[in-house]
Amino acid sequence: MARQIIWSEKVQQEIRDIHDYWVERTGSEKYTIKLEESFFKAADSLESSPYQGKLTKAESIRYLIVKYHKLFYTVQTDEIVILSVFDTRRDPDKTPF
Numbered sequence: 675m676a677r678q679i680i681w682s683e684k685v686q687q688e689i690r691d692i693h694d695y696w697v698e699r700t701g702s703e704k705y706t707i708k709l710e711e712s713f714f715k716a717a718d719s720l721e722s723s724p725y726q727g728k729l730t731k732a733e734s735i736r737y738l739i740v741k742y743h744k745l746f747y748t749v750q751t752d753e754i755v756i757l758s759v760f761d762t763r764r765d766p767d768k769t770p771f
Contacts (some may be wrong), residue, residue: 678720678753683745689713691724692743709741716740717747724749730771737771746771 678714689710690727696706720726729734736756737744746758758770 677724677749677751679717679721680755681717681757682757685756685758692759692761708745712740713743713745713759714755716745717754720747720749720754724754732771735771744769 693703693706695708696709709726720738725736727738727745729736730746734748735746737746739745739762740759742762743755743759744762747754747756747761751760760769
């Protein structure tokens with residue numbers, strides 16, 4: 675049984691912020707659209723293989739690497755909840771998990 679992918683409000687806002695940052699920086703949406711597609715493709719891969727991500731210090735939270743970002747998620751009985759997206763070029767001590 676495939677689990678439903680749920681995008682938390684927090685991660686939705688983070689993706690909007692990433693989008694706005696790159697549009698302002700580059701003057702184009704081309705890169706941001708490709709980056710967002712990469713996030714969605716990675717999340718879609720979790721439907722068939724939900725435990726592929728590496729575990730964090732919090733045992734129930736895993737992450738996938740997507741370009742320079744970590745996509746944090748948790749696997750539940752009927753769904754996979756995408757919790758946060760973090761740019762790994764930032765201060766690693768500020769990672770959310």
